[in-house]
Amino acid sequence: MSxxxxxxxxxxxxxxxxxxxxxQTILQIFVDHPDKHLSAEDVYDILRQxxxxxxxxxxxxxxxxxxxxxxxxKMEFGDGCNRYELNQNNTLHHxxxxxxxxxxxxxxxxxxxxxxxxxxxxxxxxxxxxxHQVKFYGYCQECQKKREG
Amino acid sequence: MSxxxxxxxxxxxxxxxxxxxxxQTILQIFVDHPDKHLSAEDVYDILRQxxxxxxxxxxxxxxxxxxxxxxxxKMEFGDGCNRYELNQNNTLHHxxxxxxxxxxxxxxxxxxxxxxxxxxxxxxxxxxxxxHQVKFYGYCQECQKKREG
DNA sequence: ATTCCTGCAAAACATTTGCAACTAC
DNA sequence: GTAGTTGCAAATGTTTTGCAGGAAT
Numbered sequence: 553m554s555x556x557x558x559x560x561x562x563x564x565x566x567x568x569x570x571x572x573x574x575x576q577t578i579l580q581i582f583v584d585h586p587d588k589h590l591s592a593e594d595v596y597d598i599l600r601q602x603x604x605x606x607x608x609x610x611x612x613x614x615x616x617x618x619x620x621x622x623x624x625x626k627m628e629f630g631d632g633c634n635r636y637e638l639n640q641n642n643t644l645h646h647x648x649x650x651x652x653x654x655x656x657x658x659x660x661x662x663x664x665x666x667x668x669x670x671x672x673x674x675x676x677x678x679x680x681x682x683x684h685q686v687k688f689y690g691y692c693q694e695c696q697k698k699r700e701g
Numbered sequence: 702m703s704x705x706x707x708x709x710x711x712x713x714x715x716x717x718x719x720x721x722x723x724x725q726t727i728l729q730i731f732v733d734h735p736d737k738h739l740s741a742e743d744v745y746d747i748l749r750q751x752x753x754x755x756x757x758x759x760x761x762x763x764x765x766x767x768x769x770x771x772x773x774x775k776m777e778f779g780d781g782c783n784r785y786e787l788n789q790n791n792t793l794h795h796x797x798x799x800x801x802x803x804x805x806x807x808x809x810x811x812x813x814x815x816x817x818x819x820x821x822x823x824x825x826x827x828x829x830x831x832x833h834q835v836k837f838y839g840y841c842q843e844c845q846k847k848r849e850g
Numbered sequence: 851a852t853t854c855c856t857g858c859a860a861a862a863c864a865t866t867t868g869c870a871a872c873t874a875c
Numbered sequence: 876g877t878a879g880t881t882g883c884a885a886a887t888g889t890t891t892t893g894c895a896g897g898a899a900t
Contacts, residue, residue: 681839690830
């Protein structure tokens with residue numbers, strides 16, 4: 553759960569981006585909050601708690617940039633904002649999200665079954681598929697109990 | 702590609718909603734535009750073309766309502782707005798979306814392979830899964846050619 | 851009648867952008 | 876030094892909400 557600084561600097565240099573303290577700080581937040589799906593506002597709140605004076609616009613710009621560099625993965629859970637999480641070890645993520653439609657809980661689920669599906673779909677559809685995103689909606693254990701009771 | 706009016710009235714009555722002309726008109730737009738993923742603004746534009754004076758707020762409220770009744774399916778393609786399509790015959794949709802990351806094209810893909818995956822995941826995760834949404838990102842045939850050239 | 855619905859305008863959010871000052875390289 | 880970056884404030888775009896008048900059952 554850490555970031556290789558050499559690779560990081562290389563990635564930035566390739567695209568002529570500067571590795572500023574602000575960008576490092578924001579990236580560090582994702583390292584410090586593994587398995588969270590942080591929105592721009594979430595990141596901004598954490599920054600303020602740490603008495604940082606990084607502006608909200610910079611947060612947005614940085615999230616977009618880190619996403620472009622495949623350092624972060626951008627995702628939406630239907631709550632009206634974009635959320636991000638670390639793209640571990642530069643490998644494409646092999647986890648999906650289970651979203652509780654009652655309480656909004658988001659749970660991770662590891663799975664590789666979709667690799668096969670991706671191949672099948674690529675062949676049938678003439679698309680060159682580079683990534684996929686899967687969301688399952690339903691009721692978490694907790695909310696399921698409440699509904700039965 | 703049509704709507705069973707008896708079922709529709711029943712669905713509305715169950716929840717004590719009124720089947721107003723505005724709601725019928727908006728629903729008809731989805732019947733008239735199969736396989737489109739319309740946003741609230743799209744629907745509003747179509748209404749204006751038909752010289753309708755239904756307000757934008759009503760469009761938003763109706764889309765939310767039809768979505769709640771499982772008559773429409775709500776989805777996001779990362780373009781900053783919610784999009785909707787008819788939930789055909791009340792059955793859960795068995796099609797996924799292929800999204801071109803170059804030109805934004807959204808293509809439908811029919812598939813039932815995920816049914817199996819849903820069962821596996823439900824068992825392993827203690828979630829009661831009611832629906833799933835799958836998006837594949839990549840390059841469509843057209844954009845792929847441009848990239849190679 | 852009563853409850854729900856509509857249109858309008860204003861408000862609320864999330865996100866983007868213009869710009870002058872600043873900083874990593 | 877220069878190109879890229881930042882913070883601020885203003886602008887944008889989508890969606891929600893308050894409210895008075897209106898319509899469906």
